[in-house]
Amino acid sequence: MSTKNELTLNKVESPxxxxxKKFALWIFIVTVIMLFAAWTSGYIVRKAEGNWLNxxxxxxxxxxxxxxxxxxxxxxxxxxxxxxxNLDSIKIALLVTSFLGLMFLVFQIFSFNxxxxxxxxxxxxxxxxxxxxxxxxxxxxxxxIVGGIVFLLITLFFASKKEIHAKNTLLIEMxxxxxxxxxxxxxxxxxxxxxxx
Numbered sequence: 001m002s003t004k005n006e007l008t009l010n011k012v013e014s015p016x017x018x019x020x021k022k023f024a025l026w027i028f029i030v031t032v033i034m035l036f037a038a039w040t041s042g043y044i045v046r047k048a049e050g051n052w053l054n055x056x057x058x059x060x061x062x063x064x065x066x067x068x069x070x071x072x073x074x075x076x077x078x079x080x081x082x083x084x085x086n087l088d089s090i091k092i093a094l095l096v097t098s099f100l101g102l103m104f105l106v107f108q109i110f111s112f113n114x115x116x117x118x119x120x121x122x123x124x125x126x127x128x129x130x131x132x133x134x135x136x137x138x139x140x141x142x143x144x145i146v147g148g149i150v151f152l153l154i155t156l157f158f159a160s161k162k163e164i165h166a167k168n169t170l171l172i173e174m175x176x177x178x179x180x181x182x183x184x185x186x187x188x189x190x191x192x193x194x195x196x197x
Contacts, residue, residue: 025174029181032144036137036185040192043133047196053128054197057190058114061138064107065190071100072183078155079176085166087159094156097179101149108142130197137189141182148182151175 018026046052078093115134121127122135155175158164164172 019170021170022174022177025178029178032181032185036140036189039133039137039140040189043137043192044196046129046133051129053120053130055115055118055120055130057193057197058111060107060111060114061190064104064111065186067100067107068104068183068186071097071104072180074100075176075179079169079172082159082164082169082172083166087162087165090159090164090172091156094152094159098149098152098156101145101152105142105145108138111138134193137193141186141189144182144185148179151178 074093074097078090078097081087081089081093112135115121115131120131120134122132152175155164155171158171
């Protein structure tokens with residue numbers, strides 16, 4: 001009896017752990033947050049110095065924001081489908097999310113064209129720091145969206161091989177986390193730009 005109690009007392013519960021790939025993803029996300037925090041801080045400091053061109057955000061950015069928010073819904077659909085072992089729905093949801101991500105990028109290109117037609121430039125003699133910051137913030141976010149779409153397509157590849165299901169959700173969990181992060185990051189940037197033009 002005492003031996004059993006000693007074993008119970010000596011038993012050490014394992015600490016909460018995170019899969020190394022998830023941990024690496026979170027390190028990357030924190031790094032991106034710090035990068036964009038630095039850029040938006042630089043934006044505020046530079047704006048306070050003067051010589052700042054105020055302009056309206058392109059109307060297409062409102063559409064691109066709506067499309068990206070919708071893509072979070074379809075990404076969640078993919079995740080829920082994986083938890084329920086609905087393999088066909090996983091593939092459809094990932095395809096729709098990828099398409100919406102591409103639509104976001106197309107709308108951003110239209111936004112850049114509208115900015116240029118309104119004489120808002122990146123660099124050069126015609127440029128103003130406000131325009132340059134806008135191009136850097138939205139352009140770098142767009143670059144991360146490209147990475148997110150690649151991640152979606154990799155996840156779709158494994159889903160088509162039936163390697164994503166209720167007992168193996170690591171990849172789709174990571175993809176969902178990253179995609180929701182990109183959506184949240186854009187919402188932050190969009191509201192920041194609306195409030196600090």
